[in-house]
Amino acid sequence: MTKLFALIDCNNFYVSCERVFRPDLEERPVAVLSNNDGCIVARSAEVKALGVPMGAPYFKVRGILTAHGVEVFSSNYELYGDMSARVMSVLSRFSPDVEVYSIDEAFIGLNGFQDRDLEAYARELRTTVKRWTGIPVSVGIAPTKTLAKLAAERVKKKPVLDGVMVLTDPGSIQIAMAATPVSDVWGVGRRWVRRFKTLGVYTAWDFTQQPQYWVRKKMGVGGMRTHLELQGTPCFGLKDQPRDRKSCVASRSFAQPVTQLDDLKEAVATFAARAGKRLRQGGLVAGQVMAFAHSDRFRKDRPQRQVAATVALVTPSNLTQDITRAAFQALQRAYRPGYGYKRAGVMLLDLAPAQDKQPTLFAPSKADQSKAERLQSALDRINGLRRTRHDLVSLGSVGLVMKQRGGKKGGWHLRREHQSPRYTTAWAELPTVQAE
DNA sequence: TCTGGGGTCCTAGGACCC
DNA sequence: TCTGGGGTCCTAGGACCC
Numbered sequence: 001m002t003k004l005f006a007l008i009d010c011n012n013f014y015v016s017c018e019r020v021f022r023p024d025l026e027e028r029p030v031a032v033l034s035n036n037d038g039c040i041v042a043r044s045a046e047v048k049a050l051g052v053p054m055g056a057p058y059f060k061v062r063g064i065l066t067a068h069g070v071e072v073f074s075s076n077y078e079l080y081g082d083m084s085a086r087v088m089s090v091l092s093r094f095s096p097d098v099e100v101y102s103i104d105e106a107f108i109g110l111n112g113f114q115d116r117d118l119e120a121y122a123r124e125l126r127t128t129v130k131r132w133t134g135i136p137v138s139v140g141i142a143p144t145k146t147l148a149k150l151a152a153e154r155v156k157k158k159p160v161l162d163g164v165m166v167l168t169d170p171g172s173i174q175i176a177m178a179a180t181p182v183s184d185v186w187g188v189g190r191r192w193v194r195r196f197k198t199l200g201v202y203t204a205w206d207f208t209q210q211p212q213y214w215v216r217k218k219m220g221v222g223g224m225r226t227h228l229e230l231q232g233t234p235c236f237g238l239k240d241q242p243r244d245r246k247s248c249v250a251s252r253s254f255a256q257p258v259t260q261l262d263d264l265k266e267a268v269a270t271f272a273a274r275a276g277k278r279l280r281q282g283g284l285v286a287g288q289v290m291a292f293a294h295s296d297r298f299r300k301d302r303p304q305r306q307v308a309a310t311v312a313l314v315t316p317s318n319l320t321q322d323i324t325r326a327a328f329q330a331l332q333r334a335y336r337p338g339y340g341y342k343r344a345g346v347m348l349l350d351l352a353p354a355q356d357k358q359p360t361l362f363a364p365s366k367a368d369q370s371k372a373e374r375l376q377s378a379l380d381r382i383n384g385l386r387r388t389r390h391d392l393v394s395l396g397s398v399g400l401v402m403k404q405r406g407g408k409k410g411g412w413h414l415r416r417e418h419q420s421p422r423y424t425t426a427w428a429e430l431p432t433v434q435a436e
Numbered sequence: 437t438c439t440g441g442g443g444t445c446c447t448a449g450g451a452c453c454c
Numbered sequence: 455t456c457t458g459g460g461g462t463c464c465t466a467g468g469a470c471c472c
Binding site for chain 1: 468
C-alpha cells in the first residue's frame with residue numbers, strides 16, 4: 001500500500017500568534033525578534049516583501065523596519081507555546097496519527113485516506129484550525145514526508161493554491177519539484193546548496209537526477225534518504241511517540257560580554273535552575289552536567305575562546321541543587337580569565353527516566369523522600385502558584401551578584417523591549433474586549 | 437552600542453581488543 | 455624474517471532542522 005502524509009505548517013507562526021490578539025495588525029507589516037531582541041525570526045508577508053531576510057540582525061534592519069512602520073515584537077514563547085498546543089489539539093481531531101514536528105509544524109499519517117477527497121479533507125482542516133485558533137496554516141499532501149514538506153513550500157509561494165497542495169500523481173510531483181529551488185528541500189542545507197551550484201543543480205528535480213551512488217558516497221545516508229524520498233520512496237515514518245530527550249540545554253547570550261567568574265557563576269546558576277525545572281517537568285534525571293561559555297564570535301578583533309567542562313553526578317538527579325553544584329564545578333574547571341564571554345549555558349546529558357519519581361510504580365513514602373527532594377518540590381510549588389516571568393524563590397546563588405551590586409543588574413540580563421502580553425496564560429494579561 | 441536558542445543524527449578517527 | 459585486520463566503543467565536530 002502506498003503511504004501518504006500531510007504536513008501542516010502554520011504561516012509566519014509567531015506573527016500570526018501576535019495578530020490573533022491584535023486584529024488591527026492584519027495586513028500590516030509585523031516582525032518578531034529572537035531572544036535578546038537579536039535577530040528577525042518571523043516576518044509577515046509584508047515584511048518579506050520589503051526584502052528583510054530571515055535571521056537578519058535586528059540592529060542592521062531596524063532602519064528599514066522603522067521607515068515602513070513595521071510593528072516589532074520581542075519573542076513571547078509562553079504565548080506561542082500555548083497557541084501551538086491549541087493548533088495541535090485541533091489536528092488530533094482530524095487523524096489519530098499526528099506527529100508534532102516543531103512548534104509550528106505537524107505531520108499527519110493518512111494511510112487509509114487514499115480513496116478520500118484529499119483536497120476537501122485538507123480544506124476542511126485548514127478552515128477549522130483558522131476558525132478555532134485564529135492561526136492560518138498551509139497543508140501539503142504527498143507520498144513521503146519530504147514531498148509533503150515540498151508541497152507545503154509550494155503552497156506558500158503560490159497564493160492561487162489557497163493554502164492546500166495535494167501531490168499524488170507523478171506528473172504534478174515532477175512539475176512541483178522543477179519549480180522548487182534545491183535550497184527549499186528539507187534536509188538540504190547551506191553547504192550542499194553551495195556545492196550544488198558548481199554542479200549545475202538548482203532545483204529539487206535537478207537533485208533527483210543525480211546518480212544514486214554519487215549521492216550515497218558524497219552526501220552520506222542522510223542525503224540518500226532525501227534523494228529517495230523525493231523520488232517517492234518513503235524513508236521516514238511517522239513518529240507517533242516522541243523519543244525521550246537525550247540532552248537539555250539552557251543558555252543565553254549576554255547583552256554585554258562578561259569577564260568575571262562570579263558573573264558567569266550567577267548566570268550559570270540561572271541556567272542550571274531552568275534546565276533542572278525542564279527535567280523535572282519531563283520526568284527525567286541527568287547523569288552529567290556540562291557548563292560552557294563562548295566569547296563573541298562576531299568580534300574577530302578580540303581573542304576567541306570556547307570553554308567547557310563536564311561533571312558526572314554521583315547519582316543521576318534533576319534537583320536544582322545538585323545540578324547547580326555540578327555546574328559550578330564544571331565552570332570552575334573550564335573558566336579561563338582574560339576573555340569576554342558573550343554566551344554561556346548549562347547542558348544536561350545522559351538523560352534517563354526518573355523512575356523512582358513515578359508514583360504509580362515506586363511511590364516513595366513521605367519519610368523516604370530526601371530532604372533535598374522535599375525542598376525542591378516546595379520551591380516548585382511556590383513558584384507554580386503564580387505565573388510570573390521569574391521565579392519568586394530561588395537558590396541563594398541566583399542573582400547574588402545583583403544583590404552585591406546594590407540591585408544593579410549583572411551584565412548578562414536579557415533585552416526584551418517589545419514584548420506582547422501573555423494573553424492566554426496569565427490572568428493579569430488577558431485581553432479585554434469591549435462591546436458597544 | 438546592537439548578530440537566538442534548542443535539538444538530532446551522522447561520520448571520521450582514535451583507542452582498544454582479539 | 456615477520457610488522458594484519460576487523461570489530462566495537464567513544465568522542466568531537468559537522469550538518470541539518472525549526
